[in-house]
Amino acid sequence: MGDYGSSFALIVVLFILLVIVGASFLGGY
Incomplete structure (x- = not known):
């Protein structure tokens, strides 16, 4: 459980x- x-x-x-x-890149540019 720990590793998973x-x-x-x-x-x-x-x-x-x-x-x-991705959102900041698409929204800013």
């Missing part, structure tokens, strides 16, 4: 960061 939970959390964080960067 940490890896899943990492994927979620990376996905959220990707969405935020």
Whole structure:
């Protein structure tokens, strides 16, 4: 559960960061 939970959390964080960067890039430019 520990390894799966940490890896899943990492994927979620990376996905959220990707969405935020993509939205800011598309919105700003």
